[in-house]
Amino acid sequence: MAIDTDKNSYTVIFAALMVVVVGSILAFLASALRPNIEENERFEKQQNILYAMGVHQNGDDAGSVNFIPTDKVEGEFKNYIKEQLVIEGDKTSANEEAYLIDLKKQLAAKKKGLPYKLPLFIGEKEGKKFYILPMYGKGLWDAIWGFVAVDDAMTVQGVFFDHKAETPGLGANIKMRYFMDDFSGETILKGTQYAGISVAKGNNDPLNKTKDDNEVDALAGATITGNGVSAMIKATVNLYKPFLETIRAK
Amino acid sequence: MGLLTKKDASLILDPLADNNPITIQVLGICSALAITAELKASVVMAVSVMFVLGAGNVVISLMRNIIPSKIRIIVQLIVVATLVIIVDQVLKAYQYELSKTLAVFVGLIITNCIIMGRFEAFALANGPWKSFLDGIGNSLGYGVILIIVGFFRELLGSGTLFGIPVLGDPIEKTGLYATGYENNGFMIIPPAALIVVGIIIWVQRTKNPALVEEN
Numbered sequence: 001m002a003i004d005t006d007k008n009s010y011t012v013i014f015a016a017l018m019v020v021v022v023g024s025i026l027a028f029l030a031s032a033l034r035p036n037i038e039e040n041e042r043f044e045k046q047q048n049i050l051y052a053m054g055v056h057q058n059g060d061d062a063g064s065v066n067f068i069p070t071d072k073v074e075g076e077f078k079n080y081i082k083e084q085l086v087i088e089g090d091k092t093s094a095n096e097e098a099y100l101i102d103l104k105k106q107l108a109a110k111k112k113g114l115p116y117k118l119p120l121f122i123g124e125k126e127g128k129k130f131y132i133l134p135m136y137g138k139g140l141w142d143a144i145w146g147f148v149a150v151d152d153a154m155t156v157q158g159v160f161f162d163h164k165a166e167t168p169g170l171g172a173n174i175k176m177r178y179f180m181d182d183f184s185g186e187t188i189l190k191g192t193q194y195a196g197i198s199v200a201k202g203n204n205d206p207l208n209k210t211k212d213d214n215e216v217d218a219l220a221g222a223t224i225t226g227n228g229v230s231a232m233i234k235a236t237v238n239l240y241k242p243f244l245e246t247i248r249a250k
Numbered sequence: 251m252g253l254l255t256k257k258d259a260s261l262i263l264d265p266l267a268d269n270n271p272i273t274i275q276v277l278g279i280c281s282a283l284a285i286t287a288e289l290k291a292s293v294v295m296a297v298s299v300m301f302v303l304g305a306g307n308v309v310i311s312l313m314r315n316i317i318p319s320k321i322r323i324i325v326q327l328i329v330v331a332t333l334v335i336i337v338d339q340v341l342k343a344y345q346y347e348l349s350k351t352l353a354v355f356v357g358l359i360i361t362n363c364i365i366m367g368r369f370e371a372f373a374l375a376n377g378p379w380k381s382f383l384d385g386i387g388n389s390l391g392y393g394v395i396l397i398i399v400g401f402f403r404e405l406l407g408s409g410t411l412f413g414i415p416v417l418g419d420p421i422e423k424t425g426l427y428a429t430g431y432e433n434n435g436f437m438i439i440p441p442a443a444l445i446v447v448g449i450i451i452w453v454q455r456t457k458n459p460a461l462v463e464e465n
Binding site: 026070 | 325413
């Protein structure tokens, strides 16, 4: 039996059927895989937070990023992260699940003038305290995010950046060690102002020896991603300014 | 009888040279420019496209007699998008690290004109086995160009291959850099890919004048 594939009714029925079939395949797949995916995302967040405070398995060479393996990360996260705080207006409370707060949603709520929560993590390693702030911003194509760890004097102890869809080989290199490592030792203060850290082109310091200039060397060919990183750090620092002030006052 | 007849073999081999999707058919140029700043990304993209094009060609070929011609492009798009999303979700659940690497390529694969081009030009008119071979052949041809371009751009632009420094350290001035050599920053921006592809096309047409169009 030959089907007349040019008929309008056939076209409409075919389209409707295709939508139903494809829709159910994808819906089934998404709900079947959700628990696994969520667990992976949870481990990833813990790995990223620990990475920012310097708990990782990186070698001494400036090679690849090596996280704490997923099977150990939960234990290590409990070991190193002493406090998880949620800042809501002027109130600060402890919350064991603060790391699961989706910063994107909170920032969207802030934009609309609704109440919002800011997570913050206090880690301790070898007797030293780390204050780890989550960051969220815009790159060239899509979202970028990360974590920055500072000490009581507002010196950066480590950062972690990640991105959704920056260009491979260019903007995507913000998650490379040679970029992230440059931030360690920089200060987010300029005098008494919270200036953040800029990703600067032509700062004449490619080896990043000057640590008090609030600048790190940019990635060639990734200007907009770099500007996004600068803006993200600045926004985060401003967002957490009231809390950071209380740490410095201590 | 071998696994492949002569005709089948040419489906795989032709796109590698005289019917190359990038240099002859001029398909998939956008991704060839976007992601070839480093070799690793080129290889990942080549493998991903091979999977999607191979599988997509088979699916479209199996459906070729029932697809209404008025909406065939939309149907093709849905098939590609579904395949890509399925792979992405499965990787996210079981190979999370790998899925992070591939995430940026997902959008680029769906919109890659090679895929739509081969569906339209080949799979709609041929059987599944031939379409599968055509898909593999074209993605190999695409991958070869991607890897050549990635190789030169990463080597000349960053002095590395697969992220490993091969020419010495540009900041400490060791290896080749001690002689005054500098990385060419131009190579890592997209226009450089256009020039490299242009040179490949030039070399290819010089070697095989039959490919040159008459004016």
